[in-house]
Amino acid sequence: MVNAPVFPGGTSVSQLRVYDWPAADAPGGSGTPHLHTTSTEAYVVLAGRGRVETLGPEGFASHDLAPGRIVWFSPGVIHRAVNDGGLEVLVVMSNAGLPEAGDAVMTFPSPVLAETAAYRQAAALPEPSDGSMPEGGPAAELAEDAAVAAAARARRDLALEGYAALCADVEAAGPGQLEPLYAAAARLVHGRAERWREVWTTTSARTVSETDGALDALARDVPADAVAHLMGGRVAAADARPGPRRYGMCGRLRVWSTR
Template identity: 60%
Template sequence: MSLSHLRVYDWPAPDGVGRAGSGSPHLHTVSAEAYVVLSGRGAVHTLGPGGFAEQPLGPGDVVRFDPGVVHRAVNDGDLEVLVVMGNAGLPEAGDAILTFPADVLADPAAYRAAALLPGPGATDDELAAAARRRRDLALEGYAELLAAATRVGPAEALRPLHEAAARLVRPYVPHWQDRWTRTVLHETDATAGALEKLVRGVAGHLATARVSTARPDPAPRRYGMCGRLQTWPLG
């Protein structure tokens, strides 16, 4: 899994949603995600095959969504969330697709140009402006998606987005498979081995137990999909 502390953007949204602002609607292609609300108020808006939903968020609330569900964090005031993601860092390796308009999703080069933020040397103001433009473009496509869901139903409206997402991430999948095999699959195999030992009454694996710690990444909070992120290097 991966952890990050999210301060949801307080930039006013073009569609007026959120008293304090909102993040960028997007989906993940293989990783489930959960929000654990730490402070503030807001909501998460989701659009999945079952339709649109709005889940109010306050301290202590938890909401989880599967891969393929479009989600948007909405900030009604100082919303801060602990984000728990599956698959050991795949979300940071490209497993997120923004709801850009259909013509952008259809062109990998155009998608990359719209999704990528300025590189090293960019000022914080330049990064913030680019992240805000990216958010606003995703909201344009999101409005189209919501309108299509009303016309033809959510499952049919999502189908072109899901197909575009698969095309866009396909070049990264071999790298993801390697990363997943070395991390998540390794831990799963270790658990299976421990269960096999325990069913025989063998506890030798407990003798190799260790404690791990992690400090937050000291770099400035980065501009994520829905807000400013502080991350932990969990391996």
């Protein structure tokens, strides 16, 4: 059996409507601050206005978001989406499968990060009553899945508490203040790394290997090698609306299947 082609670059794509839940410094709404331990993330703005705040080894920055704007950030950069009105983005993630498997760590206060069980409890969301989220607007979603929404908002607020402390520490003493968070993040995901390698091998690593083989075939002055490479072409398709939205870290999320 021939393997289906991997989505370009071994990436994943999802559609995100940033939460409209107000925060103290974001009346239009805010997502949950978090970082990724292995994956680079990109925001391609589809609609609305807002910003993404980043906090990392280069310090704090705020990046305006408007349709057509693209912002991306690598592992270790804490990011927080802020909604100034109708903010919707296409999220492109490297290493498809790893972000979905727990690659992200939220910026909970230090005592929560220090205990794996406490972190897992704070990060967990209950199952929706019917396993789905309705297609209506925010009011319908919240009314249908009040328990899930309340838990998602509570973990957002807890992460904002830790994020505010981190911002203050970095402003006062520099990016070195992020090292305890990074150490906690590494500890929290440590047990998953080998399983992630298996996923990575079939996505990003596979695309690198295939490209390497293609370049070898095309570089050799042997037409049959190039023909054999091109005869291996395959097509795959996925439904861009595969199912109901769910509550993600930064908003109401629809993940598009690329595997």
